[in-house]
Amino acid sequence: MKILISVKRVIDPYVKIRIKQDNRGVETQNVKMSMNPFDEIAVEEALRLREQGVASEVILVSIGKDDSQETLRHGLALGADRAIHVHTEKSFESLNIAKILQKVVDDIQPQLVLMGKQSIDGDNNQTPQMLASLLDWPQATFASSIQVEGDKLSVTREIDGGLETIKVTLPAIVSTDLRLNEPRYASLPNIMKAKRKSIDKIELNELNLTLKQHVEVLNVKAPPARSGGVRVESVSELVNKLKHEAKVLG
């Protein structure tokens, strides 16, 4: 089967973000960027399915500016076969991203689309569900285990209070949770090989989509700061303060 994976270029998870002076967003100039961690898990799962002989081709797609190609190149170095870059200078809300991905799915005809459960910048956790909805495909969100059973996938999902296992008929959308796997590192020979793999660049306007703006960002601000606390010296001082000062213990 062909597996399509959507990957997003985001600020590296270990970077402390800075809010822009004009409160219009978060500073991304001269900030270390990387592949969204949940997307790396999706790439890893696809590569494992290819190693098991289940997947025949692993194709990456990313939507964004030219620097998205760096993220795609990283995915190719991990072992993906080829990549598609949908070029646009604009950024879009989840629904429009899902509509762009729907066009790519129509074109590629994968049996499985693997996506991160959320990107760590917007934290929305929407695009996989929206894409599944637009395609009228089944979805298995927050996957922590995937088994292929003929034309079905058995997927264990992380839900509040435990785990749930469902079976979905392919083609399907699966969104990855943290515990699905541990992504590999790119090896040097693979980084060299990745340079020769192809990235197809498509201009967004070639896809003949009419995308309407659904959301306007009014401002971005820092969360309210917590006031500095105090150090206590002993357990009895702590219990005493919790009882009489904070009044949170009876």
Add this chain to the structure above:
Amino acid sequence: MSVLILVEHDNKEIHPSTKNVLSAALTMGKKPTLLIVGSQCNNVALQAATLKGVEAVWQVDNAVYEHQLAENVSKVVAELADSFQIIMGGSSTFGKNILPRVAALLDVAQVSDVTAIIDEHTFEHPIYAGNAIEKVKVLDEKKVLTIRTTAFEPVAMEQEACCVERINHVVPLTKTQFVRHELSASSRPDLGSASIIVAGGRGLQNAEHFKMIEQLADVLGAAVGASRAAVDAGFAPNDYQVGQTGKVVAPVLYIAVGISGAVQHLAGMKDSKVIVAINKDEDAPIFQIADYGLVGDLFEIVPQLIQELDSART
């Protein structure tokens, strides 16, 4: 402006988060309709009808909705959404699974994890693991929202039961099949709604030591949480995880034991009213947000704390 709330439940009991979502809806000034999609869920409908501020309860009851899978539940919600401007639910794994699918069916945006409702078009929600708050205006006529329940006080009072309307509507499931649930058994309060949480991190070193956290939780009547490091190391099951990729909690008291305070963990608990940190590393980032910090060896401090609380109790 009318509001439809998709109710989370297990076919027997209404999920407590419904009271917080209801409270978010009431801030917009109109009584919402509660939608219950399930199988043999009369009891849930009866409970919903007595929640303060509920206008009406719609119950869509059929065996096909037993496990509330996203594929058909989202269609039911979208098809019943005609006369509503706002469709909302809690931002639990239940709400997050279904509501984006509803939004796409309606061809509208969805706002995730709403923490403040400015007006019926304008909402705030955290981005970048809670390190920034984004204020958005939704341009669509209809809005689909998931509500961060800890940002809204639950409705407290009950009312005379409002009317429950049973709607006969069947969307068959064709491509998805429920197999099984494995729920973690616990007699402690639910992590999402507990007023006290005791959480352990990598500092506990192993699963055996993690039991100390459970003992401390039991003397306090608290829920147990864990950092991602503790879960990944196998000290605690994954549904204990507090953080950006686990549960977001805001109890009255949060006690972090052996947790350094990585950004990903802080995103899940920094809205707690009072934070206590117990850590041997005095430079651990957790101390920057803790109201009370105790530097020292947790293997000495926690047993002392258990003893002190236990003797105070008896």
